[in-house]
Amino acid sequence: MSNTQEFLDHINTGYTTKGDFITLGAAMLNGETITDAHVKIPLKTLNRHGLIAGATGTGKTKTLQVLAENLSEKGIPVLLMDIKGDLSGLxxxxxxHPKIDERHEKIGIPFDAKKFPIEILSLSKQDGVRLKATVSEFGPVLFSRILNVTETQAGIMSIIFKYCDDNKLPLLDLKDLKKVLQYATREGKEELEKDYGRISTASTGSILRKIVELEQQGADLFFGERSFEVNDLCRLDDNGKGLINIIRLTDIQDRPKLFSTFMLSLLAEIYSTFPEQGDSDRPELVIFLDEAHLIFKQASNALMDQIESIVKLIRSKGVGLYFVTQNPTDVPDGVLSQLGLKVQHALRAFTAKDRKAIKLTAENYPISSYYDTKEVLTSLGIGEALVSALDEKGRPTPLASTMLRAPMSRMDVLSPEEISTILKDSSLSEKYNEHIDRESAYEILSEKIEKAEAAEAKEIAKKEREKLKKTTSRSSTKRSSATEKAVVKVLTSATFIRGALGILNKLFK
Known part of the structure; x- marks a missing residue:
């Protein structure tokens, strides 16, 4: 009993907080839940980012749901990536359910079922508020990193963007960018080389192929207008609850480049738009990246550097990033080292590689006299996890094997009818779902090329007419000359005949 009391004091002391907080659940010791040994996460440290990891079926999504619900209830907006399609139940x-009541009795927290305000967003053709951005908003550096081009090709991209800025050619979608690249190596080659230097046709061809690859992953639906304003992610409902923005990504798992492109642009836009917060008492926005390995999959070194930089800097804007994945090793070390809250669900030791991953994972957690971390990692049940967080002073809290509370919202998807009702009531649908295709680089250059081709055709026709006129004139001159010769010849012949006849007349007189 004394050991249990010591553990209770150990947890309650380590998770003491003077400010507002979220309760994840209650700590466990020797497989038993210690009622009232509550694991509390201060709102003040939730912009220090975090990780939710664990094998399939261990409860990662439900943990994400619990965090999103409690943040919303505290008036903090949330953005979720719904790749598996099971988060709309919020x-x-x-x-x-009786098992939920039993769980909460062990934890020492009453269960209160409730729904939360949600906004459904979409990157693809799925129903939802359409998320878009223009090519210009990315800029040449970020766009080059997304395409993973060479240094020379990145220089050409900078020239293309500069030319468009100088000549007031809006780069809104991918067809605009493709048109400018084609123009730069054909009709406008002399114009660009005169002011910006030589542009290699081979390099522009390579860039075009990479853009086509991006298009094939559905990026043509993402690039364009109207651009999504990131401040719309930070709304509250009439009751003061934070809006939970859910991006439906069920059809995007086989298109990692589009997903990483979107995420990087979103984080870059948030960083450039949100004001500095410093060490505020609560985050302005918390973003959960489910299936986080998709962000890093196929990412170039340059792109990874960009992601790591944003993760390090964006917390000063009051934004917390939470990566949800099966194994912590899915997240690069440079990013993993920035994560303050870690919720580690069970891992499975089926292979030597799995056992090695478990050993590495255990080393990422504080040493505890109450747990053998490697052993606990393989014995956790569904809805249980090892938790390590930061207290209000930024110090690591004690490691706690935790029974997590159950979600207050539905642990299942909404019906099509329920989703349709939410979309109908959305204040953002009308704003962002209108199709806009205003005049941009594609139309301006197409018109310029048409005028140039028309002028060229007119000039060619003029030259043809002059050539025809000269040809006709020469033919006429030749005919006149031939006629004159014939006349002279005839006249000469007539003179000769008259002369001959004159002689004959004289002879026969």
Whole structure:
């Protein structure tokens, strides 16, 4: 009993907080839940980022759901990446269950079923508020890193963007960028080389092929207008709850480049738009990146550097990033080292590689006299996790094997009818789902090329007419000369005949 009391004091002391907080659940010791040994996460440290990891079926998504619900209830907006399609249930109250009541009794927290305000967003053709951005907003450096081009090709991209800026050619979508690249190596080659230097046709061809690859992953739906304003992610409902923005990505798993492109642009836009917060008492926005390995999959070294830089800097804007994945090793070390909250669900030791991963994972957690971390990692049940967080002074809290509370909302998807109702009531649908295709680089250059071709055709026709006129004139001159010769010849012949006849007349007189 004394050991249990010591552990209770150990947890309560380590997780003491003077400010507002979120309760994740209750700590466990020797497989038993210690009621009232609550694991509390201060709102003040939630912009220090975090990780939710664990094998398939261990409860990662439900942990994400619990965090999103509690943040919303505290008036903090949330952005979720719904890759598996099972997060829309946040918009409906849980039907409850005896096992949920039993769990919460052990934890020492009453269960209260409720729904939360949600906004459904979409990157693709799925129903939802359309998320878009223009090519110009990316800029040449970020766009080059997304395409993973060479240094020379990145220089050409900078020239293309500069030319468009100088000549007031809006780069809104991918067809604009492709048109400018084609123009730079054909009709406008002399114009660009005169002011900006030589542009290699081979390099522009390579860039075009990479843009086509991006298009094939559905990026043509993402690039364009109207650009999504990131401040729309930070809304509250009429009751003061933070909006939970859910991006439906169920059809995007086989298109990692589009996903990483979107995420990088979103984080870059948030960083450039949000004001500096410093060490505020609560985050302005918390973003959960489910299936986080998709962000890093196929990412170039340059792109990885960009992601790491944003992760390091964006917390000063009051934004917390939470990566959800199966194994912590899915997240690069440079990013992993920036994560303050770690919720580690069970890992499976089926292979030598799995056992090695478990050993590495255990080393990422504080040493505890109450747990053998490697052993606990393989014995955790569904809805249980090892938790390590930061207290209000930024110090690591004690490691706690935790029974997590259950979601207050539905642990299942909404029906098509329920989703349709939410979309109909959305204040953002009308703003962002209008199709806009205003005049941009594609139309301006197409018109310029048409005028140039028309002028060229006119000039060619003029030259043809002059050539025809000269040819006709020469033919006429030749005919006149031939006629004159014939006349002279005839006249000469007539003279000769008259002369001959004159002689004959004289002879026969």
């Amino acid at each position: 918009g409906a109250a849980s039907p409850g």
